[in-house]
Amino acid sequence: MSVFDQFSIPPSSRSLERDIQHKIDTKTKPPGSLGVLEVLTAQLAKIQNSLTPSVDHAQMIVFAADHGIVDQGVSAFPQEVTPQMVGNFLAGGAAVSVFCKQHDVALKVVDVGVNADIPAHPLLASAKVAYGSKDFMLEAAMSSRQLEQALVVGVNQANAAIDSGVNLMMFGEMGIGNTCVASCMLSALTGMSGEETAGRGTGLSSEGVSHKAKVIQASLKRIEIALGKPMASWSAQDIGEQCGGFEIIAMAGAMLQSAQRGVAFVVDGFICTAAYAFAMKIQSNLSDYAIFAHQSNETAHQAILQHLNVRPVLTLDLRLGEGSGAILAYPIIKSATVFMTQMASFADAGVSDGQ
Ligand SMILES: O=C(O)c1ccc[n+]([C@@H]2O[C@H](COP(=O)([O-])O)[C@@H](O)[C@H]2O)c1
């Protein structure tokens, strides 16, 4: 049995649905007036099968890896930045580090495939599958064994966090070149062309974006020839092996396992959305457990979010990654649970409900 077959995610519970809606509607506010917070608290209450949902024990996991596709000139930054930024996460100097500290959320960094040896650190999990993926314009990004290994890294990370009592998983990523990987995976998953999925990433020029789109188109052509079947019939395994990235696959594994264990997770920006779309191809019940943090400025993110029929919490023109949007959405997600658990009802407060 492949690791892809190990997931059987239950839909989130419907048993309290009416009680949850009643509790939301009897708070001291006009019906629906807390907007998206009402949607979020209902989602969390169903996931936790509780009228008092909580996200007090949140954990941020940043998966990091490198990508052979950078040899095609698809990023504005050099590959060395991946381990350098991992060092910055661990030292507490990155955006995700300071925002996690601000909100008292634990940060863990997982090396799934960085192209350098990273010294041991209390916040680092070393789970390197390889020193980066292969250049997928020329050959498969990884072997089927590496694909399984990366997925299992994510599953194990989710299990460790949930075993320690975490009730909200937040995911981020770091990997120079990974917007190209995410775009190629999303093209393969949705049928959108490289022109539609390619964007500026860390800051490519317009010419750079056109070149990146051509690299994606050439890669899709190579894969079609290698697999001997049209894109519409590629499996998740095909897409992961041919054009995946280790941090993206590991994150997909962590999302699937969080859902399997009945725990909500927060999807950060463009690359994390590619991990989610990939995981959805494995198990579509996943959608009940996902909260989308923000709409990235990466060109295709809006179209992909629409394609997935999901609404992000924030639109702040972010395009940083590393889980920064997820941690910024955290206080709003938390407020959604706080209104549900702490706000007075019309009856409690002696306020007329207008009926
Ligand atoms: O999350 C996003 O929406 C996002 C958009 C653009 C860039 N990034 C980050 O930038 C890196 C990838 O950009 P690039 O240009 O090297 O492919 C990677 O480390 C991501 O975390 C992230």
Ligand SMILES: Cc1cc2nc[nH]c2cc1C
């Ligand atoms: C500096 C820098 C920080 C990042 N954080 C996530 N991706 C990144 C890419 C770069 C280039």
